[in-house]
Amino acid sequence: MKIVTNIARAAAAAAAAFPRPSALAGLDLLASAVVIVDGTGHIVYANAAAENLLESSLKALSRQKLCSLFANPAELDNVIAQARAHKFSDLRQELALERAGREALHVHTIASALDEPSDNVLLELRETVQQMKLDREERLLDQSQVNKELIRNLAHEIKNPLGGIRGAAQLLEMELPPLHLQQLREYTQVIIKEADRLQTLVDRLLAPHRRPHIVGDVNIHEVLERVRSLMMAEFPSGLAIVRDYDASLPEFRGDKEQLIQTVLNIAHNAAQALAERIDAGDAQIVFKTRVARQVTLAKVRYNLALDLHIIDNGPGIPPQIRDRIFYPLVSGRDGGSGLGLTLAQTFVHQHMGVIECESRPGYTDFRILIPLP
Incomplete structure (x- = not known):
């Protein structure tokens, strides 16, 4: 985390001293959300990860105060104020930023004052649930692969007996005595219809693996x-x-x-x-x-x-x-x-x-x- 912080601070300081579009390009490669706010609290820069985190583009964010994006801005405002006052070389804090109509954003926050301009503050925001999301995605992918193999093998094992059951029921129906044909045919039809229903279910399970991937x-x-x-x-x-x-x-x-x-x-x-x-x-x-x-x-x-x-x-x-x-x-x-x-x-x-x-x-x-x- 310290390495990421130093890289972000160095890049942001360079961008402040030499305000060229390319000066901030390196920050888009960071996984951490990086936001720079000016002395009034307005956003002057947000990297790609910050745009994802805040669900808005830099063009839209640059017209807003960072703290105004959240329903409980006091803690974040306090972190920015303390960093601007140089009370810490970098201030680290866990925050739960509430958003209207959505779940709170739980982030590990690092705030650092910039040398130029002196009232600008750089914030790194890293979702504390991000690693949990990555772990969950990995588990889902592994589980999906296991499910796929299980379904494919199980479906093939079910298909053959189903065909035999349906065929046997049809042959039995043909051999029923005419006197009781209508009464007993009801039972053979139940077997045939349930076999057809299971066949349809098996076909749906196998559908993704049968159909070619047309790109x-x-x-x-x-x-x-x-x-x-x-x-x-x-x-x-x-x-x-x-x-x-x-x-x-x-x-x-x-x-x-x-x-x-x-x-x-x-x-x-x-x-x-x-x-x-x-x-x-x-x-x-x-x-x-x-x-x-x-x-x-x-x-x-x-x-x-x-x-x-x-x-x-x-x-x-x-x-x-x-x-x-x-x-x-x-x-x-x-x-x-x-x-x-x-x-x-x-x-x-x-x-x-x-x-x-x-x-x-x-x-x-x-x-x-x-x-x-």
């Missing part, structure tokens, strides 16, 4: 508009689907049909969870796209990534299954197959991405991160 240029907003039209056709009233798009997002190489299925599975689950709100007429799903910078996915660092959010105002995911929602056959509603999110996760992993989920009553956010060129 082409993908515009994520075309994907979202396709899903939106499908959802509005199924839920014509009571559900609003809000677009919040970043038009600057570039196209990327991917499988368009897989991505449509991924977004559709998540959005359809959300709509089913919103049943009561749809009846009341105030259900909402938000499709939000942004560019994430300097992100780590599966231990690989990417300069840019698609940051797609599918947000609903439903009741939230039950706590007892929140950590298992991507496992196969785990469902939060009666009659659910528990395969929609499993397939979505598989498709996103095939694009070298990850799916994260944050949920509480009234707010559920599925976040999809996929590397961009």
